[in-house]
Amino acid sequence: MLLQNKKIAIIGAGPVGLTMAKLLQQQDIDVTVYERDTDPQARIRGGTLDLHKNSGQEAMKKAGLLENYYKMAIPMGVTFADEKGKVLSIKPITSENQYDNPEINRNNLRKVLLENLPANTVIWDRKCIDLAVSDGKWKLIFENGTHATADLIIGANGGMSKIRKFVTDTEVEDTGTIIIQGDIPQPEINCPEFYQLCRGNRLMAAYLGNLIVVNPDNNGSLTYGVIFKKPDNWQNDTLQNPDHIRDILLNRFKLWDSLYKQLFQSTHSFWSLPTRIFPLGKPWKTDRPLPITLIGDSAHMMPPFAGQGVNTGLMDALILSECLTNRVHQSLHAAISDYEKRMFKYASEAQQESSVNEKEMRHPDFSFQQLIL
Structure with a gap:
């Protein structure tokens, strides 16, 4: 050998x-x-x-x-929602797909x-x-x-x-996309309305170049990622302060339903890295x-x-x-x-x-x- x-x-x-x-x-x-x-x-x-x-x-x-x-x-299904907090469709977990890619x-x-x-x-x-x-x-x-x-x-x-x-x-190489991640412990208490919107599934929503992907059950916490193209004028230290990050998200999601804004306001732990290849x-x-x-x-x-x-x-x-x-x-x-x-x-x-x-x-x-x- x-x-x-x-x-x-x-x-x-x-x-x-x-x-x-x-x-x-x-x-x-x-x-x-x-x-x-x-x-x-x-x-x-x-x-x-x-x-x-x-x-x-x-x-x-x-x-x-x-x-x-x-x-x-x-095993988790997918809840597709729009920027108004309305559920568009649900891809459920079935006996046939439950082992395809559980989280x-x-x-x-x-x-x-x-x-x-x-x-x-x-x-x-x-x-x-x-x-x-x-x-x-x-x-x-x-x-x-x-x-x-x-x-x-x-x-x-x-x-x-x-x-x-x-x-x-x-x-x-930097691909030009930013992902800001948030973590909310005990989401059934700290963001109950949004937690209910997920319906036990991953939640995905997109509007005008701003996207959000949510997992309501990540070892007892709700975790999410907000995805968007990196603005040209951003510096490396733009995403260092949690309050500043929250303000950025609230501004980018200003046309979205208050459910999403409450999610950001309930988040105290943010982190982010530019996407690279x-x-x-x-x-x-x-x-x-x-x-x-x-x-x-x-x-x-x-x-x-x-x-x-x-x-x-x-x-x-x-x-x-x-x-x-x-x-x-x-x-x-x-x-x-x-x-x-x-x-x-x-x-x-x-x-x-x-x-x-x-x-x-x-x-x-x-x-x-x-x-x-």
């Missing part, structure tokens, strides 16, 4: 990195995950994840965790994965800031002054990975000093407008683990090359779908129904 007596380092303990570790450990491979979070209790902010049947769920199945996912995930809280998915890995698999408080080659091995350099070594490095540490430079010179148009480096590759957002960060990000990343873990362990390839270089060739194809298609959806969604006449139904 290619990885016999080899030490594998995965950088990043997100869903993709942890799934990769699980798949390798099933083959008795020595793998360690290095994570910048200080401990397993660190809360990951953001909306829920939905794993698709033909991609993310396939990786969970191979890892023996599909039933664990189903137990923690919530799971990011922290709960991490918990599922961590509980199924040996306790010493993840080393916490290890933010990798650089790599070096030493005595024929990779030397991982961490922000806290510690070091580690490995024969193979798998970068799974997100879209702004600092180790990507060892694999490619391609730069991340790491394009795959340029081939990756072939002169890497030692075996190294990328999976997940590190490899192909994309806008979240097709629900493909985590699913594509989990496909990476599934395919890379197979390439490394199926005894077909004669070298680590060949195994990695096979994975990357296949990944470039399906990840590029996912990026294209996400980008097309993004452009459609920013159009003033856009309707969620035309995209989903």
Whole structure:
């Protein structure tokens, strides 16, 4: 086996990195995950994840965790509403579609994965800031002054990975869309009218280039994302102050029903990042000093407008683990090359779908129904 007596380092303990570790450990491979979070209790902010049947769920199945996912995930329909707070239509959950892509809280998915890995698999408080080659091995350099070594490095540490430079010179690009996210705990108490409008489903509404996507049950909180094209005059510090963010949203939604305005007024926790893409148009480096590759957002960060990000990343873990362990390839270089060739194809298609959806969604006449139904 290619990885016999080899030490594998995965950088990043997100869903993709942890799934990769699980798949390798099933083959008795020595793998360690290095994570910048200080401990397993660190809360990951953001909306829920939905794993698709033909991609993310396939990786969970191979890892023996599909039933664990189903137990923690919530099948959710979609409530389509207009800017007046009127329900236009509902896409319900049925016995036929309930397992297609149920929603799971990011922290709960991490918990599922961590509980199924040996306790010493993840080393916490290890933010990798650089790599070096030493005595024929990779030397991982961490922000806290510690070091580690490995024969193979798998970068799974997100879209702004600092180790990507060892694999490619391609730069991340801003797509021109802003997503402002809000979080309201105990929504049945803190925003009861809007909570009722959702009817237990994800809620989607769009009007004149402003869009909102709501999940009323994200581990006991209501979370939402407001999507719009980034104004030309915005600076990087525009979205730093919660009161300022709330004012921006109230102004953008001034023509909407008071239900939406009450939602923003009930929100005390906002966060936002511009949407970015790491394009795959340029081939990756072939002169890497030692075996190294990328999976997940590190490899192909994309806008979240097709629900493909985590699913594509989990496909990476599934395919890379197979390439490394199926005894077909004669070298680590060949195994990695096979994975990357296949990944470039399906990840590029996912990026294209996400980008097309993004452009459609920013159009003033856009309707969620035309995209989903």
